[in-house]
Amino acid sequence: MNYIWFLIILISIISAAVTGKIDALVQSVMSGAQKSIEVAIYLAGIMAFWLGIMKIAEKSGLVAAIARLLTPVAKKLFPDIPDGNPAVGDIAMNFTANAFGLSNAATPIGIEAMKKLQQLNKDKNSASNDMCTLLAMNTAGWQIVPTTVIAVLAASGSKNPTEIVFPTLIVTTIAFLSAIVGVKLLERIWPAQIPVNETEENADV
Template identity: 75%
Template sequence: MNYIWFFIILISVISAIFTGRIDAVVNAILTGAQKAVEIAIYLAGIMAFWLGIMKIAEKSGLIEIIAKAITPVAKFLFPDIPKDNPAVGDIAMNFTANAFGLSNAATPIGIKAMKELQKLNINKDSASNDMCTLLAMNTAGFQLIPATVIAILIACGSKNPTEIIFPTLIVTSIAFISALVIVKVLEKITPPQQIKNNEVNNG
């Protein structure tokens, strides 16, 4: 990817030299650098705010309440996860972060959830069905409020940044449902994988 970007920049500079527009390239570099810093600072503020909210929700027990609320759904989507396993709470937090468009916040939580699922996975060299389901959920990326996109639109001077909410909800809902349907169908046509029940059951 670095080679592609380097090639594009090189062609742009050469074209600017031959067309006498090198001043435009210099201005674009300075303006782009300034804009990048402004957007980065703005997004850092948004991320800090939402990560703080997520931490408060975790400490206050709200995440635990959400985890219990989605337990029936989680049991259907992740049938091999034992009851009260930490993975359920991590998946709940991951889903919540994704739903609010906080992909940067959702990533470390998703990794933590995946590690918990790996502990339950007998075959360490292959992803379990539950791990595939979690990956499909994150790839589809259901979003209720695309906070990061809205923040970028605001930083770029959009007059109506929230108009993206409804189209995003429709598109991500379709993608989310489609991903879950596909992964569940593939589970039926592939050999079942052995998952550890729980240390409690084994001991």
């Protein structure tokens, strides 16, 4: 990826030099750098607010309550997770963060959930069905309020940055349901295989 970005930058510089638009290139670089700082600061404030809300929800027991509420659904989507396993709580937090468009907050939570699923995974060299389901859910990214996108639009001067909420909800709902249906169908087509060494150990016992 670094090579691709370097190639794009190099082509831009050469094109500006050939067409005599070096001044325009320099101005564009400067204005772009300034705009990126403004957007970054704006996003930092938004993320700090929502991350704080998530932490309060965790400390107050709201996340645990959401986890209990989602347990029946989680058992259907993640049948290999034992009852009371903390992975359910991490998945609930990850799902909630994604639902509110907090992708930066959802990422570390999702990684922690994936680590716990890997601990439950019988085949350490392959992703389990539950791991694939979590990945599909995160890739689809169902969102109620696309907070990050709204923040970017507002920082970019949009007159009505919240007008994307309803269309985003429709699109992400379709994508989310499609991802779940797809991953569950693939589970049936290619069922998980028990590792050979584990089979041999069971045979010895």
